[in-house]
Amino acid sequence: MDSGWLKPGFADVEDIIGVNYSYGSYDTIHAAHPHTPMFGS
């Protein structure tokens, strides 16, 4: 994914949230999904 992490959707159901690019948003995304691992690529 390269967007949509902060809205209801994929990020709510994935085992691991994929974060393409968006290095500056890691902390914000993690705060929104504190119990779900993230994977940056």
Add this chain to the structure above:
Amino acid sequence: MKMFCHLNFSRRGNLRRLSGWALLAGLSAGLTLPSPAQDVSGRQHLLLDADWLFHRGDVPILVPASTEKFVDTHWQTLDLPHDYVLDGHFDSALDRSHGYLPVEAAWYRKHLFIPQTDQGKVLRLQFDGVFRDSQVWLNGHLLGNHASGYTGFEYDISSVAHYGGENVIAVRVDPRHFEGWWYEGGGIYRHVYLNVLSPVHVARHGTYVVSEVPHGNEGADDEADITVQTTVENNGATPANNTVVSEIVSPDGTVLATLHDSAVVAPGGQGDVVQKTVLPQPRLWSPDSPQLYELRTTIQQDGQPVDTTTTTFGIRTIHYDADKGFFLNGKHLEIRGVASHQDFPVVGIAVPDSLQPWRVEQLKRSGANAWRTAHNPPNEALLDACDRLGMMVMDENRHLGDSYSHHSPPGTPYSDLSDLAEMIQRDRHHPGIIMWSMCNEEGIKGMEGSPEGASL
């Protein structure tokens, strides 16, 4: 041996694979033999990469190129894997993302002898990867269409094969509708096989090994619980009583366990046999110590083997923590990954198997320990190399539903996960895979933050 019975009709008189057996059988010079990739009891897995005939561009349909009568003697002879887009001339007016190279449809044909003794067996043509939107015929009979250029497929040819005579495989490929935004090439760029099977056999992607190390997340390695699921297919006309024999073989070749279980499979059906065992002191797979086990599966009927397959697998525990990251066998491991596409200089997408270990070794030498297969299921030889050399893998699906052009049927919704399922069923025994990717971001554009996306 049985594997010498399948002969390719060659237009270039390649004698290098001719055997005395073939000559004794009264077959004239000019015939070649397919390379046996696997020769096991009851099953033949015959490589058909050699001696294809190729024509770039479409063919006038007066005598369709799909038919046996079509004259192909003027076509180019070549061996697979093949990427013909790479042979074009650069043109700055063409698509930048696909390398400024012209893309057009093309045809392949192959002449193949199938012996009379194969009648009554199950014959299947296996294509590991064709880019893309392929149509395949045998002896003029349309076998099917496969849209994806990144997943493998198989056609049953038992009812249309000519036994004891020449057969003609015809393939049309059309890569003009892209699936991605990178160089994608065109052609039959992965292996083609003829599988000759007994009516009762292990189904396609029909072995599944799950290993679990109790307390593996805490670093335990005392024992491993092994579950083997075997899908048996019965193409016969009567119920099949069969016994599944599963041997677990250690990395040094020792048979550690032999499991026997019987089942009855209905005619025309499939049935799963599940077996369990415990292995003491398993040798765990990791990038630093890529230990590989083997599962040898034998299907027996009346005590006689009718099919045998081999599945390579590994034993390891993976765990992700939202705060601490990735753990392998209970130890934290930083993933130092690369996102790498399947194409390579000079060969395009037709990457020889022998090049895959070299690519993995170069990346390991640079400090990488993981490979994201950007952005499609890779050649399986790459996954084999990653398993063997200790490279972790994020195995990535191309798209969901018909989010690429010409998925069949058009209008297939995102919720169609058939390509994802094909990838996982093919690759699930590779210990190097630590993550499945549903697709790259463009395949779900607009759905990431939506209830529809979550519902998938």
